[in-house]
Amino acid sequence: MPRLIESTKQRVEDIFSQLEKIGNLGPSREAGFTRAAWSNEETRAMEVIQRIAEKAGMKSYWDGVGNLFLSTPGETSETVQVGSHLDTVPHGGNYDGAVGIVAGLDAILQLRPMWEKLKRRLELVIWRGEESACYGAVCKGSQAAFGLNDPSILDRTYLGQSLEEAIRSQGFDPSYIRDRKPTLDQVRIDGIASHLELHIEQAKRLETDSVPIGVVSSIRGTIRLRVQVFGEANHSGGTPMGIRYRKDANLAMAYMQVALHEECSYALEKGFDIVQTVGVINADEDYNKKNPIVWENALTKVSPFGYFTLDVRSNDPQFLPTYVQTAEEIIRKKAERYNVEVRIDRLLSLEPVERLDPSVRGVLENACRDLKIPYLVMPSGALHDAAVVAGARKSTGAPIPVGMLFIPCKDGISHNPAEFASGQDIARGAVVLSNALYRLARQ
Numbered sequence: 261m262p263r264l265i266e267s268t269k270q271r272v273e274d275i276f277s278q279l280e281k282i283g284n285l286g287p288s289r290e291a292g293f294t295r296a297a298w299s300n301e302e303t304r305a306m307e308v309i310q311r312i313a314e315k316a317g318m319k320s321y322w323d324g325v326g327n328l329f330l331s332t333p334g335e336t337s338e339t340v341q342v343g344s345h346l347d348t349v350p351h352g353g354n355y356d357g358a359v360g361i362v363a364g365l366d367a368i369l370q371l372r373p374m375w376e377k378l379k380r381r382l383e384l385v386i387w388r389g390e391e392s393a394c395y396g397a398v399c400k401g402s403q404a405a406f407g408l409n410d411p412s413i414l415d416r417t418y419l420g421q422s423l424e425e426a427i428r429s430q431g432f433d434p435s436y437i438r439d440r441k442p443t444l445d446q447v448r449i450d451g452i453a454s455h456l457e458l459h460i461e462q463a464k465r466l467e468t469d470s471v472p473i474g475v476v477s478s479i480r481g482t483i484r485l486r487v488q489v490f491g492e493a494n495h496s497g498g499t500p501m502g503i504r505y506r507k508d509a510n511l512a513m514a515y516m517q518v519a520l521h522e523e524c525s526y527a528l529e530k531g532f533d534i535v536q537t538v539g540v541i542n543a544d545e546d547y548n549k550k551n552p553i554v555w556e557n558a559l560t561k562v563s564p565f566g567y568f569t570l571d572v573r574s575n576d577p578q579f580l581p582t583y584v585q586t587a588e589e590i591i592r593k594k595a596e597r598y599n600v601e602v603r604i605d606r607l608l609s610l611e612p613v614e615r616l617d618p619s620v621r622g623v624l625e626n627a628c629r630d631l632k633i634p635y636l637v638m639p640s641g642a643l644h645d646a647a648v649v650a651g652a653r654k655s656t657g658a659p660i661p662v663g664m665l666f667i668p669c670k671d672g673i674s675h676n677p678a679e680f681a682s683g684q685d686i687a688r689g690a691v692v693l694s695n696a697l698y699r700l701a702r703q
């Protein structure tokens with residue numbers, strides 16, 4: 261192992277051993293982690309990174325909702341950022357998000373002797389609440405920075421606490437989200453010269469092909485629906501079969517899901533980029549508390565009510581909304597066919613990034629070549645804060661140039677206590693990041 265990577269590996273492993281103590285659900289890493297959005301655990305993890313950065317001479321700035329910006333000193337408003345998140349899904353791993361923060365911090369610290377000479381400041385950004393598992397809303401911190409959240413997310417709950425209460429509990433101000441007011445002022449937004457994110461791949465391609473770095477070309481967007489189906493409770497023995505007699509919510513939902521799967525297969529055959537998942541059927545704890553009608557289903561009843569979620573993703577910005585429109589029509593037709601009422605709510609809509617900035621991608625590829633580290637150019641199936649930044653606009657209307665790197669994770673597993681990225685892989689990523697940050701900041 262080259263010396264540079266060996267010494268970087270020791271530093272990143274040291275920071276990970278500190279993060280491993282925060283939100284850990286048992287005595288070892290394998291027990292899993294819960295660092296929910298705007299929880300004490302998320303804040304403590306952010307403070308660990310803040311302490312290391314400040315000790316090295318970086319300056320902190322907490323924005324109105326509690327995103328943390330750690331910057332090298334200097335007067336210029338121009339920054340080259342590297343960001344990710346430290347929250348986890350409940351019972352998740354210690355690497356999703358955290359590798360980007362730890363590698364990003366180390367990449368900036370590697371350049372410490374050069375800080376004064378760089379034209380732009382280097383800035384590590386720790387976004388709040390990237391994961392959607394806790395409040396059913398994704399990339400909440402990064403969207404708040406640019407005023408992009410749907411304000412209704414503040415009322416969503418996790419373990420009985422609303423997102424609004426959670427934000428207040430950490431000493432921050434939910435009114436930015438309520439009023440769609442960006443937490444970053446225009447000077448800061450206009451000053452972002454480029455933005456990078458390093459993340460675990462959350463799939464197996466790099467590991468299978470034994471390639472240590474992925475340079476991301478596109479990021480899938482997503483539209484998420486909740487479909488509620490209203491039938492009519494009736495005796496399962498006494499009610500004859502057939503839609504003249506039965507309004508069976510469960511039966512209608514089954515046909516809807518099969519028809520949606522067929523439509524998705526058809527789109528794939530035609531060559532479109534799409535994945536689609538029915539993740540939850542009648543099993544969202546917080547939702548069920550507010551809608552106890554779901555418990556009126558019983559073994560001997562025609563089903564009066566049910567709901568499911570649909571998560572559709574594609575990297576094609578034209579195709580994604582068109583497909584979802586078709587999916588909604590299919591759902592409505594099946595509702596009519598099975599004599600039930602339906603209500604469809606859009607929980608989230610985030611546009612795909614069809615093509616990440618080509619010049620930043622070129623810089624990342626050059627950094628890999630320079631360091632003689634093999635890489636693959638690949639799309640990102642999962643959504644990341646970087647996609648939010650890529651969708652934001654400066655006052656000129658120009659997008660912020662965004663680039664993304666992947667490193668391998670063991671067996672491609674993520675959102676699971678078994679999630680793991682090796683110190684060596686994280687170190688390699690940090691070294692590539694550092695090289696790229698230097699190129700972008702000296703320009």
Ligand SMILES: [Zn+2]
Nearest residue numbers: 356357390459
């Ligand atoms: Zn992540």
